[in-house]
Amino acid sequence: MMRRHYALPGWGALALLRRNFLVWRKLLLPSLLGNFVDPLLYLLALGYGLGHFVGRMEGMPYITFIASGIVASSAMNTATFEGLYSAYTRMAVQNTYLAILATPLQIGDIVLGELLWCAIKGTISAVAIILVASFFGAIDWRWLPLALPVILLTGFSFGAIALAFTALSRSYDFFMYYFTLAVTPMFLFCGVFYPLKTLPLLAQEIALVLPLTHAVLLLRPLLTGQLPSNVWLHLGVLLAYALAAYLLAAYLLRRRLLR
Amino acid sequence: MRNWVRGSMLRNPAVPSPRLELAGLAKSYGQRAVLRDLSFSVGVGECHALLGPNGAGKSTTIRCIQGLTRPDVGNICLDGRPLADWPAGGHARMGVVAQQDQLDPDFTVEENLWTYGRYFRLPTALIRQRSRELLAFMALEEFAQRPIQSLSGGMRRRLSVARALIHQPQLLLLDEPTTGLDPQARHLLWQRLRTLQREGVTLLLTTHYLDEAERLADRVGILQHGSILAEDAPVAMIQKHIPGEVLELRRRDGALPDAENWHQGRVAAAERSGDTLFLFDPQPERVRAHFAADPEYQLLQRPATLEDVFLRLTGRELREGEE
Numbered sequence: 409m410m411r412r413h414y415a416l417p418g419w420g421a422l423a424l425l426r427r428n429f430l431v432w433r434k435l436l437l438p439s440l441l442g443n444f445v446d447p448l449l450y451l452l453a454l455g456y457g458l459g460h461f462v463g464r465m466e467g468m469p470y471i472t473f474i475a476s477g478i479v480a481s482s483a484m485n486t487a488t489f490e491g492l493y494s495a496y497t498r499m500a501v502q503n504t505y506l507a508i509l510a511t512p513l514q515i516g517d518i519v520l521g522e523l524l525w526c527a528i529k530g531t532i533s534a535v536a537i538i539l540v541a542s543f544f545g546a547i548d549w550r551w552l553p554l555a556l557p558v559i560l561l562t563g564f565s566f567g568a569i570a571l572a573f574t575a576l577s578r579s580y581d582f583f584m585y586y587f588t589l590a591v592t593p594m595f596l597f598c599g600v601f602y603p604l605k606t607l608p609l610l611a612q613e614i615a616l617v618l619p620l621t622h623a624v625l626l627l628r629p630l631l632t633g634q635l636p637s638n639v640w641l642h643l644g645v646l647l648a649y650a651l652a653a654y655l656l657a658a659y660l661l662r663r664r665l666l667r
Numbered sequence: 668m669r670n671w672v673r674g675s676m677l678r679n680p681a682v683p684s685p686r687l688e689l690a691g692l693a694k695s696y697g698q699r700a701v702l703r704d705l706s707f708s709v710g711v712g713e714c715h716a717l718l719g720p721n722g723a724g725k726s727t728t729i730r731c732i733q734g735l736t737r738p739d740v741g742n743i744c745l746d747g748r749p750l751a752d753w754p755a756g757g758h759a760r761m762g763v764v765a766q767q768d769q770l771d772p773d774f775t776v777e778e779n780l781w782t783y784g785r786y787f788r789l790p791t792a793l794i795r796q797r798s799r800e801l802l803a804f805m806a807l808e809e810f811a812q813r814p815i816q817s818l819s820g821g822m823r824r825r826l827s828v829a830r831a832l833i834h835q836p837q838l839l840l841l842d843e844p845t846t847g848l849d850p851q852a853r854h855l856l857w858q859r860l861r862t863l864q865r866e867g868v869t870l871l872l873t874t875h876y877l878d879e880a881e882r883l884a885d886r887v888g889i890l891q892h893g894s895i896l897a898e899d900a901p902v903a904m905i906q907k908h909i910p911g912e913v914l915e916l917r918r919r920d921g922a923l924p925d926a927e928n929w930h931q932g933r934v935a936a937a938e939r940s941g942d943t944l945f946l947f948d949p950q951p952e953r954v955r956a957h958f959a960a961d962p963e964y965q966l967l968q969r970p971a972t973l974e975d976v977f978l979r980l981t982g983r984e985l986r987e988g989e990e
Contacts, residue, residue, distance in 0.1 A: 420786065512754070513755075
């Protein structure tokens, strides 16, 4: 039975992706509403409210500065949520994965399909923010075609880390650890709201290990009309997270479902 | 390379092989052995029932066939070929109805079938056509657009069977298919399973309902502690293990029936379980008359069933185990 367990994912991943898309389409309105209204509130409250006191940051209006940061953190949040709560529901509550494993689809298909969906959902929320922020003149569209693949990669990486957690989790409560100890610190310390160099040196170094930092360092220039520096370093870190977490998630899910 | 979906071109008609063959399966979780040298086979078009108390290894057996559990030793062959040699573990020829509900609650009844058909890479038109046919077959036509949450237990189970048939598998695995269903729902499902068998689908089901095995199965295997204890056609198995009629004796005061063992030497076989004495004999009339004279006794005379075989072989006391 070796072959079944270790085959590479294929078209089956697209079948699962399609399934998730069809479910999402059923809840299109509330889902999109959240995608648009949330960033609007953030941009108004922080960009205008806080921005009034901050003025300019790194040579740009504060709302422009945080718009790109929120694009990155929103891709993280949305993909994380999908990889944790939604995936856990399918895995442990609805038994969707077990039903799928009775078909020619295999664990690799499930993992890849889920992560592609995490990437796409993260991108949908990021694009919603880009549209809202553009309304305030806070986005430069020049390098948008380059920003989109980075956003997809960001969603994929965070989805993969989340899915690995899900495969270990015994209940929804477990996810609070991940949010409190990983997602929230990244949201606050990875350069979304202020430049990294504001932090003490040690904190900067820690931040450089975290994936969100690299997503922000790529997306902020790309969304404000500049080309980022150290592109390969940042892409490399995101890709390394994506690949390592993908393999880990596949291993853990296989261990959990194929006993 | 994807042509297995289209069917059984790889089977050699000159060598008739069983549809499914399990040989020497063993599986342990730590110290706990769940399967020990489990072997049995299911012929083409046969309905085979696996009977066993909770924890006997029924679900693990189904999981092994499905490829969800890898046995420590042993082989499973589908149509004469090891499962490992089949693309995707032979899932294109195998349908599975799991014990727990695995329907997709995010979809309606027909969407469940459509989505599942996609996993088998069937073309859309074919999926739609088969979905209509299967919903009609399972008496679910009028519920096609209903959400899953609105279905009764019996309807859900029928939909689970319909979904497992979307790719027209030659082998259908059913893990306790009627557990928790009311009598009407069970009978409807049994009828459909018999129809499937007539149409040539091979069925392997696990159950702890003895009447279910008696009604549906051509062959029954009794599973205990992870291996087959006895295997035969239901009627043959009853005749082999239970001599004649069954007489159940109980006392109204709850005392031990026939405490002085008067019955010994007067019946072919006897067995005590809690407050009941079971007597087995081709002609139990004389013994019956003896006890009927005492108003303290409650008597029940009935033909032997598979349940008696099962309980004789696996023990009458309550077994608390986990699957």
